[in-house]
Amino acid sequence: MKSRGYLSQCTNFDKLSEICSKKSISGYIGFDCTAKSLHVGSLLQIMILKLMQKYGHRPIVLMGGGTTLIGDPSGKDVTRKMLSQKEIKKNIKSIKKVFSKILDNSNKKTKPLYIDNANWLTKLNYIKFLRDIGSQFTINKMLTFDSVKLRLEREQSLSYMEFNYMILQAFDFYQLFKSKNCILQIGGSDQWGNIVNGVDLIRRILQKESYGLTSPLITLASGAKMGKTEKGAIWLNENLFSSYDYWQFWRNTDDRDVKKFLNFFTQLDTNYIDKICDSEKNINKLKIILANEATKILHGNKAAEKAEQTARETFEGDGFGKYLPEIKISQNKINHGMSLLNFLSENRIVSSKSEARRIIINKGIKINDILVSNENKIIEIDDFKGKILKISYGKKKHYLLKLI
Numbered sequence: 001m002k003s004r005g006y007l008s009q010c011t012n013f014d015k016l017s018e019i020c021s022k023k024s025i026s027g028y029i030g031f032d033c034t035a036k037s038l039h040v041g042s043l044l045q046i047m048i049l050k051l052m053q054k055y056g057h058r059p060i061v062l063m064g065g066g067t068t069l070i071g072d073p074s075g076k077d078v079t080r081k082m083l084s085q086k087e088i089k090k091n092i093k094s095i096k097k098v099f100s101k102i103l104d105n106s107n108k109k110t111k112p113l114y115i116d117n118a119n120w121l122t123k124l125n126y127i128k129f130l131r132d133i134g135s136q137f138t139i140n141k142m143l144t145f146d147s148v149k150l151r152l153e154r155e156q157s158l159s160y161m162e163f164n165y166m167i168l169q170a171f172d173f174y175q176l177f178k179s180k181n182c183i184l185q186i187g188g189s190d191q192w193g194n195i196v197n198g199v200d201l202i203r204r205i206l207q208k209e210s211y212g213l214t215s216p217l218i219t220l221a222s223g224a225k226m227g228k229t230e231k232g233a234i235w236l237n238e239n240l241f242s243s244y245d246y247w248q249f250w251r252n253t254d255d256r257d258v259k260k261f262l263n264f265f266t267q268l269d270t271n272y273i274d275k276i277c278d279s280e281k282n283i284n285k286l287k288i289i290l291a292n293e294a295t296k297i298l299h300g301n302k303a304a305e306k307a308e309q310t311a312r313e314t315f316e317g318d319g320f321g322k323y324l325p326e327i328k329i330s331q332n333k334i335n336h337g338m339s340l341l342n343f344l345s346e347n348r349i350v351s352s353k354s355e356a357r358r359i360i361i362n363k364g365i366k367i368n369d370i371l372v373s374n375e376n377k378i379i380e381i382d383d384f385k386g387k388i389l390k391i392s393y394g395k396k397k398h399y400l401l402k403l404i
Contacts, residue, residue, distance in 0.1 A: 001215075003270045004263045006048055008189045010213040011199050016184065019211075020057065024109065027052060027184030028060035028176055030117070030169065033068040034083065036094040037237035040249070041226045044215055044264055046102050048186055050297075053103060053110040060113045060182055061099055063092045066121030067168055070161050085118070092116065098236045102297055113180065117172050133171055136204050137197070142166065145193035166194045173198030177210055189214040218264070221256035236298060242325050243299040247307030250291035255283050258290060266293035324390070324400045331381070331403045340365070340377040343401075349393055359393065366392040 001007040010016060019025060029045045031038060038046075049059035068088050083091075096114060103112045142148060145166060151158040173195075176182035185195050195212035202210045218226040234249050235241040253261055262273045268289075280286055288308065295304040310324055327347050329338075343349075344356040344365070359365055360375045367383055368390050379401075383389050387403040 001048065001051065001213075004051075005260065006044070006051070006215050006264070008214045008216040009192055011196065011211050012209075013213075015209075016211045016213070019183070020055070024056050024058065025184060026058045026060055026113075026176075026180055026182040027186055028062050028115075028173075028182050029186045030062040030064050030067070030172065031095065033064050033088050033091040033095060036091050037235040037240050038095055038098060039236060040234040041218070043236065044218060045186070045188070046099065047265060047297075048215060049112065050103055050267075053107070053112075056110060058110050058113065059103065060115060060176060060180060061103075062172060062176070063095070063114060063116045065089065065092055065116040065118030067117055067165065067172070069118075069122075070165055070168065085122075088118075094237060098298070101299075115176070115180075117168075117175075120175050121168060121171075129171075132205075133167060133174075133201070136201055137167055137170075146190070147193065166197055169194045170197035170201045173210065174201050174205065177202050177206070177208070183209075184211045184213070186212075187214055189217050221254045238299065243295060243303040244307045244310055244325055246299065247291045247295045247304065248311065250294045251287050251311065253287055253290060258283060258286050262286070262290050262293070265297070266290065267297065268293060324398050326400045326402055328402050328404045334379060334381055334384075334403065338379045340367075340372065340379055341375065343379060344391075344393075347399075349391070349397070349399065364394055366390075 029049060031042065031045075049061070052059045065085075065088050068083060068091075069085070099112065099114070105111050142163070143152070147166065148158060148163065169191075173182075173185050185198055187195055192212075192214050195214065199210050199212050202208055220226055233241075234246070238246075250261070250265070259273065259277045262268060262277070263270060266273075266289075276289070277286065292304045292308060295307055329343075340360070341353045341356045344359075345351070345353045350356045350359060356365075357375050360372055360377075363371055363373070365372045367377075367379075368385065369392065379389070384401075384403060389401040390398060391401055392398045
């Protein structure tokens, strides 16, 4: 973890390192279930679970079916939208698909355990919980944690419901320690306070030692937040974000982030990464390696190869990469006349008709590699080559429009 840059803080690095070198352990990371998919901002945590497996340890994926009913206030300015248990269960089912792709399920000893904290949190007896668990926490200490302190300093409301979140997360660790002999909790560095609470709770009630460690929050060289673009989140589920677009996301990495991301998001040996980054003077070749390796992990070898081939055909060949994202449209709709502005906004290539108009005026849209100068352009049958038309937005976004 240290050599790849995965490690930020640890409650007892030397002791945990000693234990891990002697025997197989179980460690867990908790995941929010507020959406149908995790986005690339959660990928570092999944890579850490994958690394655990590589060295013979068992990862526990804790699905926050219970805590999502409340919402983690860490890093949030406002209370999250409340979801029903039915919605959360659907999200969990969808999110699990990503873990089954990335984590190894073949080895019985290291096969991941999937556990939903709703199993215990939704069955709590409130009075008993306050006596047994609540009595272990002081308001004085809880007010010092960033998730609470920052909201109060900004005079932003923090509900009593959210205030309880850190106690519930500590209780999760306590439950997993007791039932699964899970001695380690891992999270992003913004979770440090919550993790330490769990370690303290186990020590106070059970007089046993457990461990917590965090990974660094990813900061991009550009200053932008990891996993967000002008088009929205980089989702890990393929039905929400295609393997080609995923490949392109990594291919478009800022030059300054390439080496860091090769360590974070690929399984290439760290010494090999040092070697190629020192010897390869063409940064674009390193970006292609990053895109291929990262896409392989999530979508498989074939998807990575297809994405690279499509990019090569699109940018270096005749411009019609056959695996470009497709948008199907009925010939009848074209016959009745479809404005380019409507098409761009309706298919979310851009956010609105006014934005589409601005981009066309600024020479940002091409049809079949020919610049569109008329903002009132109507897409016609004659624009299609056979039954295919290519629309390009800028230099990096290309779509195939197919008649059906």
